[in-house]
Amino acid sequence: MDDFERGRLAKIEALRASGVDPYPVRFERTHDAAAIHAAHAALAPGEETSARVTVAGRIMLHRVHGGVSFGTLRDSSGDIQLFCQRDRLGDGYAAFGDLDLGDWVGAEGEVVRTKKGELSVRCDRVVLLAKALRPLPKEWFGLKDVEQRYRRREVDLAVNPEARRIAVLRSRVVQGVRELLASRGFLEVETPMLQPRPGGALARPFVTHMNALDLDLYLRIAPELYLKRLIVGGLDRVFEINRNFRNEGMSVKHNPEFTMLEAYQAYADYHDMMELTQAIVQHAAPAGEISYQGRPVRLGGEWRRVTMLEAVRDAAGVPDLDYDWPVERMREVCDRTAVPYEPSFGAGRLVTELFEKHVEGTLWDPTFVLDYPKEVSPLARAHRSNPHVTERFELICTGRELANAFSELNDPVDQRRRFEDQARARAAGDEEAMVLDEDFLTALEHGMPPAGGLGVGIDRLVMLLADAASIREVILFPLLRPEGRPATR
């Protein structure tokens, strides 16, 4: 404990000695700051009212003079000034002067506008609601240290308007997504986070252990397989917005736990999913044209559609490139354009690599990239007219994947074959290859109606809409290494 906290603790003892509870149990308030501003916007400087209000919030600024003092009180709706006079407050006046930045207080009085034009509550009662033991950075300077902003998000939220803006925006975006899906008859469901087999995506899982069953479990990498079992069960429009966990690298666009929307619609295909994706994003977005990192992004209207093959042909300058090319020829294109690959990659995987290296980062306005190769899409239905690819698209925007969707594979025999291909890849050393899920196959064997499925990275969607450069800005508590770990590992 430092001198600062010792001083605050002494203050608290003094308060208690004088009969003041520094942490009282409840407080009744009648107005928030925004309501007072809305009701008295027209009040002229120097004008008083008889409107009595009770407000509560945190002291953000404190201006203590000899016989009259001011405080800026903040609640979740905004700021309102407290105006205190010695004559009016009596003993309470000294107590007001003794408040510190960060203290929570309640205040009662009449609404007035001061001579200098600030709408205020002229207090005849000020109650300490919770005493702060640590100093709050003065908002003028803010909290800029990025590490502290993430570790101490409560302080970031208290003093940085931008942190509050993003937190509020995120909530509204998620709410918008829910609204759109609910309006179309989708049922929100929850499926297991602890899974005996990690499925539904190509990724490394976190492993944990359950003592009671002496069982290794995996934190889910995707809810996909469970959601499709609900489609099998006849819940024909379902969605889940929840956390996925992937034991992989962190970056400006990757956090080990992240929030995903997955939605499944019976009788639909990936064209329907494109329409749904566009509707969701356009409904959640605050405007048709937004700015991301200084560049405009056109979110309104119909989004561009291009097949992966076309995109790669253009970017690599190989107009006749096709999936039936011999692998050797495909590798030459990779070599020539400096795209690395593994010997195990087939033509489909090589085209995907070319796409990711040459095209993905260049797509700024939202673009649907269609028809992903079978080799990289083990859960997607084969294309109705092209045997090399699946009916799958990704939505790319600002050079990043925002969504991934397909006409779902509902043929249990084909699905089993795809899992077996994955098993071979895993045996060959691909740790991210999918594990065969017998429960899922059994479900498909009961019959799954044709369906479209969609996944949207909610964090990335919020990044885009909030103009945030890093995923950590849109996750309230992003993963950080713990501080002060011992030197031994």
Added chain:
RNA sequence: GCCCCCCUAGCUCAACGGGCAGAGCACCGGGCUUUUAACCCGGCGGACCGGGUUCGAGACCUGGGGGGGGCACCA
């Protein structure tokens, strides 16, 4: 996992080619009856942690910790 960069007071920032580490705000004491980052006077308070080089290290070397960015992997 690899590469580059960063870490000075509670917060925001200085200074110095190695020579007693500064400011504003916060906090404490005093003054002030309409302030807006209130102001005035006085005070308290610090080099991420460890080792080395040096007469002397916050600065140079080295090990560790944490963070940022990039690459790899992925969404």
